[in-house]
Amino acid sequence: MSFLAMFRLESHRLWLRPLAWVLLALSLAWLGWNFTLLLGSFLASQVQRAALADSPGYVDLVAVPLLGQLAQLAFLVVPLLAMSSLAGERRDGSLPLLFSAGLPASRIVLGKYAAVLLWLLAWLLLTLAMPLSLAHATTPDWGKLAAAALGIALMLAALAALAVAASAFTAHPAIAAVLALLLGLALWTANLGAQLAGVDNGVINWLAMSTHEQNLLRGLVSSADVLWFVLLIAACLALATRRLAAERERG
Amino acid sequence: MTDAHSAAPPVLQLDRVSRRRAGRAAVQELSLALAPGQVLGLLGVNGAGKSTTLAMIAGALRPDSGGIRLQGEDFLERPELARRLIGWLPERAPVWPELTVAEHLDAHGRLRGLRAAELRAARAVVVERLELQPLARRLAGVLSQGQRQRLGLACALLHRPALLVLDEPANALDPVQVAALRGLIREQAAAGTAVILSTHVLVEVTAVCDRVAILHEGRLRHEGALRADGHAALERRFFEIAMQARAA
Numbered sequence: 001m002s003f004l005a006m007f008r009l010e011s012h013r014l015w016l017r018p019l020a021w022v023l024l025a026l027s028l029a030w031l032g033w034n035f036t037l038l039l040g041s042f043l044a045s046q047v048q049r050a051a052l053a054d055s056p057g058y059v060d061l062v063a064v065p066l067l068g069q070l071a072q073l074a075f076l077v078v079p080l081l082a083m084s085s086l087a088g089e090r091r092d093g094s095l096p097l098l099f100s101a102g103l104p105a106s107r108i109v110l111g112k113y114a115a116v117l118l119w120l121l122a123w124l125l126l127t128l129a130m131p132l133s134l135a136h137a138t139t140p141d142w143g144k145l146a147a148a149a150l151g152i153a154l155m156l157a158a159l160a161a162l163a164v165a166a167s168a169f170t171a172h173p174a175i176a177a178v179l180a181l182l183l184g185l186a187l188w189t190a191n192l193g194a195q196l197a198g199v200d201n202g203v204i205n206w207l208a209m210s211t212h213e214q215n216l217l218r219g220l221v222s223s224a225d226v227l228w229f230v231l232l233i234a235a236c237l238a239l240a241t242r243r244l245a246a247e248r249e250r251g
Numbered sequence: 252m253t254d255a256h257s258a259a260p261p262v263l264q265l266d267r268v269s270r271r272r273a274g275r276a277a278v279q280e281l282s283l284a285l286a287p288g289q290v291l292g293l294l295g296v297n298g299a300g301k302s303t304t305l306a307m308i309a310g311a312l313r314p315d316s317g318g319i320r321l322q323g324e325d326f327l328e329r330p331e332l333a334r335r336l337i338g339w340l341p342e343r344a345p346v347w348p349e350l351t352v353a354e355h356l357d358a359h360g361r362l363r364g365l366r367a368a369e370l371r372a373a374r375a376v377v378v379e380r381l382e383l384q385p386l387a388r389r390l391a392g393v394l395s396q397g398q399r400q401r402l403g404l405a406c407a408l409l410h411r412p413a414l415l416v417l418d419e420p421a422n423a424l425d426p427v428q429v430a431a432l433r434g435l436i437r438e439q440a441a442a443g444t445a446v447i448l449s450t451h452v453l454v455e456v457t458a459v460c461d462r463v464a465i466l467h468e469g470r471l472r473h474e475g476a477l478r479a480d481g482h483a484a485l486e487r488r489f490f491e492i493a494m495q496a497r498a499a
Contacts (some may be wrong), residue, residue, distance in 0.1 A: 100337060102332065
């Protein structure tokens with residue numbers, strides 16, 4: 001009940017913020033423009049590809065690259081969206097009000113996280129609607145598209161958890177956004193040095209988000225990759241909960 | 252306070268509560284009890300520990316040591332008791348700026364576990380009592396400080412708490428609103444709500460409280476019923492305590 005109340009309050013507040021609408025409008029406009037470019041390129045190369053056996057199709061050349069664009073935008077959009085979730089409450093002095101309503105720190109964190117997830121889900125669905133609007137005219141590889149969509153959904157959920165955790169550690173939303181952006185980029189590129197050195201199977205590769213995301217975008221759904229995202233989300237939310245509970249203890 | 256209320260067990264009991272903040276002892280070994288219908292004025296100069304005490308009573312801050320009981324139950328073991336038993340108006344009445352006044356009340360009601368029908372009824376009562384109708388569709392972020400205080404008070408009263416915790420409630424209110432606030436506090440006390448009111452304005456205490464506690468440097472220096480000679484005696488006692496501490 002208290003989780004639902006918190007989720008409802010935060011969702012409502014999120015949709016009332018101009019920033020959420022500006023982010024949605026601008027990012028969808030950018031993705032829409034990219035969709036038309038990808039589609040144009042796909043149509044232009046249709047004749048050449050028809051001559052090839054096992055040539056890449058609509059999902060490979062339009063839908064997955066579009067989701068890749070969304071993933072790139074997510075590094076900026078998710079921190080901006082979630083930066084105020086806890087830092088804003090702390091800045092406005094309203095966090096103690098939530099404590100005094102008898103809400104445990106875990107419900108506050110989960111309620112806020114779920115509200116951000118709902119927005120991100122809407123963002124993902126609106127983006128997916130672009131390639132799906134032409135699905136009737138093509139023969140999409142539904143399995144590959146579903147795997148890529150799952151990969152992006154997991155990535156958005158992980159970045160959101162990271163941003164909520166960053167927001168739990170400061171009273172300044174801008175600092176929370178920068179922190180979340182840098183942590184997200186660091187996680188994505190953690191294995192860059194290892195790749196340049198030709199190391200493929202090290203722990204550093206396992207730590208990098210890109211290793212797990214790229215598998216899913218290629219259509220390979222492995223429980224190890226899914227588990228990596230679930231572990232990251234759980235760790236970030238546990239950290240945020242612990243920080244909030246400590247704040248009530250320490251003041 | 253009515254006789255029926257005075258016979259009831261305490262709504263609030265603080266037992267040797269201590270709390271350090273910013274490296275100093277903000278509250279030390281504070282013990283207090285408050286029965287239903289009682290109005291306790293918590294007095295003290297700035298930095299005396301009033302707001303820290305109220306934040307602990309409201310459940311926003313945990314004491315380092317000591318115990319707090321609400322209606323006989325251990326509040327530190329069961330912080331969820333705050334949800335239905337406590338209404339808190341913090342200093343400066345924080346708001347969610349993007350919500351309207353009506354949305355604010357709805358959000359607070361849901362957070363306090365009120366069901367839709369209960370919430371509608373409770374909202375109508377506090378909106379009328381605090382004359383918030385003209386402000387109902389206004390965003391909380393653009394309210395004046397006095398209007399925010401009234402909204403904060405409405406949120407604190409919405410779920411009919413057994414204990415009302417008010418931190419400087421008359422801040423930024425005009426004289427007419429201050430008089431209305433006093434009437435509201437008396438009305439709540441008559442209905443059996445225990446009220447704890449923090450202020451550094453002595454006249455606020457003599458106007459509405461039937462007991463007074465004076466804090467200085469985190470310690471309870473005086474606690475008892477307001478005497479018949481009211482304001483003058485309280486003022487004398489308050490300055491005695493402040494001066495003694497300064498001399499020491």
